[in-house]
Amino acid sequence: MRTRRSTPLGFQPPAIGDEEVAAVAEALRSGWLTTGPRAALLEDRLAEYLEAEHVLAVSSGTAAMHLALMALDIGPGDEVVTSPITWPATANVIEHCGATPVFCDVREGDLNLDASLVANVVTERTKAILPVHLAGQPCDLDAIHELGLPVVEDAAHALEGRYRGRKLGGLSDASCFSLYATKNLTAGEGGLVATNRGDVADRIRSMRLTRRGDGSRYDQLTWGFKANLSDVLAAIALVQLDKLGHHAELRERQFALYDEGLADLEGIEPLARDARDTHALHLYVVRVDPARAGGTRDEYQRAMAQERIATSIHFLPVHLLTWFRERYPAQPPLPVAERAGEEVLSLPLSPAHTDEDVLDAVDAIRRVYVRLTA
Ligand SMILES: Cc1ncc(COP(=O)(O)O)c(C=O)c1O
Structure with a gap:
């Protein structure tokens, strides 16, 4: 048997190499630092990877979930059922919408939402379910979809996940991923919403950034957030995607x-x-x-x-x-x-x-x- 390590072992250090460093340098020299061609390319490549019609790059996994709930019109007076075994962000975004998180117990084996208990906490105010794919194990999506409510997945841990052979990304109303420093695909910070719903994608696109258009006049037609992903970070994620x-x-x-x-x-x-x-x-x-x-x-x-x-x-x-x-x-x-x-x-x-x-x-x-x- 080995002995105690002479150097500390980190929990989840990022795997960043010269390729990411070069991609960031190239982005910085390109003259375009905010959301631009690299973020757009990342969205296209991830739409293909996640087998989803639309992927929107945003500033964090938290922003991804918040915008997805906003796109579904979750607001004050509404309840959203979620798992208690998650990072607080999952419940926080429900609060950000002015709605109430309703915690439902999890399954013994994988600690994912216990779909058989969700019906017990659904009321006429329940407007969505926000399950989590804990540690990378897909939750029981079929049973959750059978409840007939809109579903936004917290897929922060589950970029490579498949549920019964089908890629996570286009299975619910929206699937939300994180590009946080420890995640399987990292940009340091960042997030993604994947959806097959054109209306959800359009709403998120207009909410995540109030655009100036051609620079002369601008207007705002819906809620305005600042939740876009910079091209400098997208450059890191593009290299990570290759790896x-x-x-x-x-x-x-x-x-x-x-x-x-x-x-x-x-x-x-x-x-x-x-x-x-x-x-x-x-x-x-x-x-x-x-x-x-x-x-x-x-x-x-x-x-x-x-x-x-x-x-x-x-x-x-x-x-x-x-x-x-x-x-x-x-x-x-x-x-x-x-x-x-x-x-x-x-x-x-x-x-x-x-x-x-x-x-x-x-x-x-x-x-x-x-x-x-x-
Ligand atoms: C399960 C889960 N949901 C949501 C998030 C939030 O993602 P982000 O840090 O990108 O906002 C995290 C962690 O970072 C997470 O682990």
């Missing part, structure tokens, strides 16, 4: 190393992956069952930090965060999400890591396990 297949192979290898290296540790279980779907392999999340693993998730996380291995938590249940708790004091308990929030631990995963790095993380967790179960 996506190679990076996916590296992620696949790292998943396999974790699967194999942790298989015999009782009480350390990875989230379920459905073989009928293509998992986007964005996060390797394990659940730490304190009754069998000899320690809590927090104890494991602290011990891993001592081993110089950075880990993360995806996610603390949003309804338990202070602002949401205080805003919705009558929120009923969501037992599956609340237990998961105490047990999930995400392990280092990045195409910038080598196999040796991942084996270091595996060995570190094994050492911690031996110590805590002794």
Whole structure:
């Protein structure tokens, strides 16, 4: 067995090479820094990749979801059902529209929205469902679509995902992706909305940026945001898109190393992956069952930090965060999400890591396990 690392291992460092640096330099020298030909090319290439009629590049995954909900006319008095196991942005964008997030519990295996429970929280005010493809595992879209409400997907983790063979992107009213620093396709910051609905695409196009037209006169016909993606960032994403297949192979290898290296540790279980779907392999999340693993998730996380291995938590249940708790004091308990929030631990995963790095993380967790179960 290896020993403790002499250098720290980062959680999800970006995999950026000379090609991205050169593309940024070229964009900077082109004389066009804001949204322009590079953002347009990124949209065209991603529409093809995501098998969607329209892709709109925006400033963040958060903006993508906000604009998609606005395009569906979600507003004050409306409710949107969503998952509590997500980054707060998913619930925040519902609030940004003046609507109310309604949290529904998740499934035990993959911690995605439990479609069988959604009907219990739907009211006449429910105007949409905002499910999340956690860690890259597509949620149960067929069951969610059967509820007959508009669906906006939080696909921030799931660019490469396929649900029952079909590419995520054109399956719901809108699918929203993130180009944030840790994401499988990064621009540092940025987001995308994919949709087959021309009306949704048109509305987002006019809301994301108030254009000056020919420069002489301008007007504004709808809500005006500043949520466009700069060409400098689009240049990074275009290079990352060329590398996506190679990076996916590296992620696949790292998943396999974790699967194999942790298989015999009782009480350390990875989230379920459905073989009928293509998992986007964005996060390797394990659940730490304190009754069998000899320690809590927090104890494991602290011990891993001592081993110089950075880990993360995806996610603390949003309804338990202070602002949401205080805003919705009558929120009923969501037992599956609340237990998961105490047990999930995400392990280092990045195409910038080598196999040796991942084996270091595996060995570190094994050492911690031996110590805590002794
Ligand atoms: C599940 C999920 N949804 C939404 C977001 C928000 O994306 P962005 O940071 O690009 O606004 C993130 C993270 O960044 C996320 O992990």
